[in-house]
Amino acid sequence: MTRTAAGEAFATRAVRAGQGHDETTMAHATPIYQTSTFVLGSTERGAAIFSGEVAGNAYSRVGNPTVGAVEAKAAALEGGEAAVAFASGMGAISAVLLSLLRAGDEVVILGPLYGGTRSLLEDLLSRFGVATRAVTDEELAGAIGPRTRMLYVETPTNPNLRVHDLDLIARVAREAGLVSVADNTFATPYLTRPIEHGIDIVVHSATKYLSGHGDLLGGVVIGSAEHMLEVRGMGLRQLGATLDPHAAYMLLRGMRTLHLRMEAHCRNARAVAEALRGRPGVLAVHYPGFADHPGFAVAARQMSDFGGMVSVELEGGRQAAAAFLDSLKLFENAVSLGDVASLACHPASTTHGHLPKAMLEAEGVTEGLVRLSIGVEAATDLVADVLEALATATRVAVGA
Numbered sequence: 001m002t003r004t005a006a007g008e009a010f011a012t013r014a015v016r017a018g019q020g021h022d023e024t025t026m027a028h029a030t031p032i033y034q035t036s037t038f039v040l041g042s043t044e045r046g047a048a049i050f051s052g053e054v055a056g057n058a059y060s061r062v063g064n065p066t067v068g069a070v071e072a073k074a075a076a077l078e079g080g081e082a083a084v085a086f087a088s089g090m091g092a093i094s095a096v097l098l099s100l101l102r103a104g105d106e107v108v109i110l111g112p113l114y115g116g117t118r119s120l121l122e123d124l125l126s127r128f129g130v131a132t133r134a135v136t137d138e139e140l141a142g143a144i145g146p147r148t149r150m151l152y153v154e155t156p157t158n159p160n161l162r163v164h165d166l167d168l169i170a171r172v173a174r175e176a177g178l179v180s181v182a183d184n185t186f187a188t189p190y191l192t193r194p195i196e197h198g199i200d201i202v203v204h205s206a207t208k209y210l211s212g213h214g215d216l217l218g219g220v221v222i223g224s225a226e227h228m229l230e231v232r233g234m235g236l237r238q239l240g241a242t243l244d245p246h247a248a249y250m251l252l253r254g255m256r257t258l259h260l261r262m263e264a265h266c267r268n269a270r271a272v273a274e275a276l277r278g279r280p281g282v283l284a285v286h287y288p289g290f291a292d293h294p295g296f297a298v299a300a301r302q303m304s305d306f307g308g309m310v311s312v313e314l315e316g317g318r319q320a321a322a323a324f325l326d327s328l329k330l331f332e333n334a335v336s337l338g339d340v341a342s343l344a345c346h347p348a349s350t351t352h353g354h355l356p357k358a359m360l361e362a363e364g365v366t367e368g369l370v371r372l373s374i375g376v377e378a379a380t381d382l383v384a385d386v387l388e389a390l391a392t393a394t395r396v397a398v399g400a
């Protein structure tokens with residue numbers, strides 16, 4: 001049984017945190033408060049809510065009870081003081097960056113990152129005077145300069161499952177007085193809780209494992225009450241990427257079974273990774289649970305299992321990757337991940353396609369790389385599907 005630092009078992013928090021019966025109606029399920037605004041009661045009370053003197057709902061862009069239940073559950077699962085929910089992962093990430101950075105600041109990243117995040121940093125924030133520098137774990141301690149304000153990391157990384165050391169990142173950030181941010185979308189709080197390693201802020205694309213069923217977009221940020229006040233006050237209130245109450249309800253429902261789904265994702269991912277490893281036509285299988293994965297020791301320390309994602313690098317580059325993807329029958333060729341249904345995609349031409357080729361090659365996002373999000377179907381069917389598709393891809397690579 002996975003226990004969080006705060007004591008209560010993870011499964012109990014997943015099912016119960018943030019949710020209880022509704023005191024007004026005694027409804028058992030969390031109601032969907034599908035309302036844009038809330039009656040303030042009196043001008044005096046309205047002023048007190050808006051000034052932050054008293055807690056209360058005022059306007060759904062900034063707070064809503066159904067969305068609040070998501071926030072309470074996310075904070076409980078990650079072991080943070082507070083959380084703020086958003087309309088998408090990118091909404092959450094842009095809110096964190098824009099709330100906490102100023103012109104002249106530098107963000108040090110450990111790559112690779114999801115293409116959207118990288119592009120937000122390199123292409124958009126650069127216009128507002130925020131610089132980004134990519135370093136390796138080994139370079140990190142010596143890379144901090146006078147302008148560095150934030151360390152930003154994903155672990156395991158999208159799309160090639162590199163593992164970064166959260167203890168190291170938190171230590172470097174603390175010693176230099178920086179804010180550390182970890183995107184925990186791939187690991188989920190069931191496997192890794194970055195705050196327990198000293199990371200300040202956790203971000204998620206809740207579109208993925210937290211919701212788990214590929215039917216909504218959402219994001220969430222977790223951290224100290226002080227940081228979350230800034231993220232809500234600036235990043236949510238001013239930017240307005242607010243989670244809709246109906247999507248919040250579906251997200252809550254998904255989060256209740258995170259622990260059950262993750263067990264199955266992890267089990268199936270190992271089966272698929274082991275089946276593909278060493279096969280003709282396969283140059284590499286990236287899966288942090290293999291003892292010879294460069295990040296295995298760190299993964300074994302900071303993850304309770306190795307996740308539901310596997311990336312496979314095929315001999316024959318883009319042509320082999322396309323032949324493999326086009327031959328899959330159970331896996332659907334689609335971006336996104338963390339769905340109960342298995343998905344596969346070609347990152348170099350989709351999720352990371354807009355980034356410079358040299359950057360992608362340097363960070364191991366090759367033309368032959370296929371990213372697999374392993375679902376919770378029967379492992380035997382998933383293994384049969386990837387092996388059949390591999391046989392086709394291998395024929396393409398040898399020109400048969």
Ligand SMILES: Cc1ncc(COP(=O)(O)O)c(C=O)c1O
Pocket residue numbers: 088089090091114116117154158183185186204205206207217218219336
């Ligand atoms: C690691 C990671 N972070 C953030 C995002 C962005 O999330 P969203 O698509 O919900 O905006 C993604 C999307 O794929 C992702 O994989």
